[in-house]
Structure formats: C-alpha cells, structure tokens
Amino acid sequence: xxxxxxxxxxxxxxxxxxxxxxxxxxxxxxxxxxxxxxxxxxxxxxxxxxxxxxxxxxxxxxxxxxxxxxxxxxxxxxxxxxxxxxxxxxxxxxxxxxxxxxxxxxxxxxxxxxxxxxxxxxxx
Numbered sequence: 001x002x003x004x005x006x007x008x009x010x011x012x013x014x015x016x017x018x019x020x021x022x023x024x025x026x027x028x029x030x031x032x033x034x035x036x037x038x039x040x041x042x043x044x045x046x047x048x049x050x051x052x053x054x055x056x057x058x059x060x061x062x063x064x065x066x067x068x069x070x071x072x073x074x075x076x077x078x079x080x081x082x083x084x085x086x087x088x089x090x091x092x093x094x095x096x097x098x099x100x101x102x103x104x105x106x107x108x109x110x111x112x113x114x115x116x117x118x119x120x121x122x123x124x
Contacts, residue, residue: 001025001113005094008118011084015122019079021094021115028075032100035068035079036108037090037120044093046106048079057105062088084122091117 007019021033034049048068050056056068065083070076077094095111104110 001096003094003096003113003115005092005115005118008092008120010121010123013084013086013122013124015084016080016082017084017120018081019092019094019118019120020076021078022074022076023096023113024075026096026098026113028070029072031096031098032105033068033070033077034095034097034100034105034111035077036093036095037088038093038117039090044108046108047092049105050077051100051102055102057102081120084120086122086124089120089122091119093117 002024003021005021011017032051035047036044037047038044048058050068050070067080069078094115096113097111
C-alpha cells in the first residue's frame with residue numbers, strides 16, 4: 001500500500017492551496033481517509049476525515065476554511081485549503097484505514113497507512 005501526498009509549498013496568508021493524496025495497493029472506496037498535520041514538538045492532529053460524501057469531519061480550527069473530498073475512481077482524496085493562516089503551517093499527512101470507528105477518527109494510532117507528508121508553509 002502506498003499513499004502519495006502532493007501539493008504542498010509556500011503560500012501567503014489568506015491564500016489557497018490544494019493537497020492531493022493518491023492511494024495504490026488498496027481498494028480505495030472501502031477506506032476512510034484522514035488528513036493530519038504536525039508541527040515540531042507537537043502531536044499529529046486531525047485536520048479532516050472523510051468516509052463518504054455524507055460522513056466528513058473537520059477540526060474546529062479549519063471549519064469553514066478547509067474542504068475535503070474524494071474521487072474513488074481516481075483513488076484520490078483532496079484537501080482544499082482556503083483562507084490560510086500562518087498557524088496552518090505544518091507537515092500535512094494523509095492516512096487511511098478500512099475499519100475506522102467514526103468516534104475514534106481523531107486518533108492517529110487508529111490509521112493503518114500513512115503518506116510521506118507534504119510541507120505547507122503560510123507566510124504572514
């Protein structure tokens with residue numbers, strides 16, 4: 001199984017960026033896909049998670065600014081980030097799990113597979 005994240009980079013505050021994560025080696029539609037982020041010295045935190053188009057959850061800090069979606073035909077999950085703030089600067093990871101309990105989606109330990117991470121830097 002491989003999760004390949006892409007789309008990170010440098011953006012000014014208030015700008016937008018879209019991250020993509022393409023999966024291979026698994027039956028993508030069966031997996032819940034999560035986006036996490038991590039900064040030095042801090043634990044990895046959930047940003048957004050999507051099981052299907054009606055089962056989506058966001059961290060309070062990104063609600064109204066970030067949107068996650070998935071294209072099962074392309075085995076890809078997206079994270080559209082608008083209104084970026086300097087505090088959004090982090091390494092962003094995608095993660096996948098087939099048997100995730102919805103009440104536990106915020107725990108990174110619940111996910112079986114992880115992408116390599118992509119750095120998002122928001123300048124002020």
